[in-house]
Structure formats: C-alpha cells, structure tokens
Amino acid sequence: xxxxxxxxxxxxxxxxxxxxxxxxxxxVWFYTKYSCxxxxxxxxxxxxxxxxxxxxxxxxxxxxxxxxxxxxxPIQGEKGHSVAxxxxxxxxxIRIYPKTVKFCTTFSKAFGRNILFTYAGNRARxxxxxxxxxxxxxxNEAKVRELTKHYYATYTKKQFANKPVAAxxxxxxxxxxxxxxx
Ligand SMILES: [Zn+2]
Numbered sequence: 626x627x628x629x630x631x632x633x634x635x636x637x638x639x640x641x642x643x644x645x646x647x648x649x650x651x652x653v654w655f656y657t658k659y660s661c662x663x664x665x666x667x668x669x670x671x672x673x674x675x676x677x678x679x680x681x682x683x684x685x686x687x688x689x690x691x692x693x694x695x696x697x698x699p700i701q702g703e704k705g706h707s708v709a710x711x712x713x714x715x716x717x718x719i720r721i722y723p724k725t726v727k728f729c730t731t732f733s734k735a736f737g738r739n740i741l742f743t744y745a746g747n748r749a750r751x752x753x754x755x756x757x758x759x760x761x762x763x764x765n766e767a768k769v770r771e772l773t774k775h776y777y778a779t780y781t782k783k784q785f786a787n788k789p790v791a792a793x794x795x796x797x798x799x800x801x802x803x804x805x806x807x
C-alpha cells in the first residue's frame with residue numbers, strides 16, 4: 626500500500642503558465658504560495674492513503690492517472706465561475722486550479738485565515754477526488770458529483786473527527802458554485 630501511495634503522489638506537480646507574467650508581482654507571489662500549499666494538501670499522507678483505498682474500491686487503476694498538474698493561476702468557467710479541476714479522461718491528465726486572490730481576500734475577511742487555509746486545502750482534495758472519479762464515470766457528471774460528496778465526507782469524517790468545522794467545510798465546498806464545467 627505504501628508503494629502505491631508513493632506512485633500517485635509522484636505524479637502530482639506544480640505547473641506554472643508563463644503567459645500570466647502580466648499579473649502584479651504580489652499576485653504571482655500569492656498564487657505561487659497557494660500552489661505550494663495545494664501540493665502539500667494533496668500529498669498529505671492520510672489523504673494519499675485514502676485515495677489508494679478509493680481507487681481500489683472504484684477499481685480505477687492508478688496507471689490510468691498520467692499526471693496531476695497543480696496549475697498556479699486560476700481560470701474561469703463558461704459562466705464566469707471559478708473552475709476547481711479538469712480531467713482529460715483519454716490521456717489521464719488531471720488539472721487542479723486555485724481560487725482567485727479576490728475570492729481569498731473576501732473569504733479571509735469573513736472567516737479568517739485559518740479557515741481559508743482549511744478551505745483551500747480541502748477544496749483541492751475534493752477537486753482531485755472528483756477528477757479521479759471522472760476517469761471511470763467519464764461524462765456522468767451527476768454520478769461523479771454524488772460520489773465526490775460521498776467520498777469527501779468519508780475522508781473528512783476522520784480528518785475532523787466530527788468537529789463542527791467538518792459540516793461547515795462541506796457546505797462551503799459543495800454549496801458554493803463547485804466545479805462548474807468539468
Ligand atoms: Zn466533473
């Protein structure tokens with residue numbers, strides 16, 4: 626199991642797009658820090674262990690995952706909503722995106738920095754769960770969303786040990802405009 630854990634973990638990397646160099650320096654700094662934070666959140670031992678369990682249960686072969694790219698800069702979906710992740714199911718390429726500086730500033734003012742960090746890490750985890758499930762349930766968005774909620778709840782039940790923050794985090798991630806598009 627440990628070996629499998631390391632295999633998936635070794636495919637997760639940060640990928641910066643050079644064409645965003647026009648952003649203010651402080652935003653580039655912010656997104657760079659954000660991507661490092663996301664990498665740590667996704668590589669967390671308990672989460673990697675959980676993913677191995679989920680992939681086994683869903684009979685999704687780890688070898689179907691070609692790469693998990695953590696994109697440094699956010700993108701907008703078709704309706705202007707932020708995108709959490711994407712999956713190229715043919716090539717097994719998964720991409721994870723951050724929230725915007727603007728969103729994080731507003732969020733931080735409302736809930737504080739600690740909750741922002743918890744939110745950002747768990748949003749990325751939920752996104753990775755979601756995109757991994759697309760490798761099996763390709764275009765079945767409804768099924769993927771339902772299972773993402775189920776698996777995310779299973780993971781956080783342990784992580785938060787049923788503290789009140791677990792419920793509010795779940796609502797923040799799934800009631801917000803989560804994963805528009807793919
Ligand atoms: Zn989806």
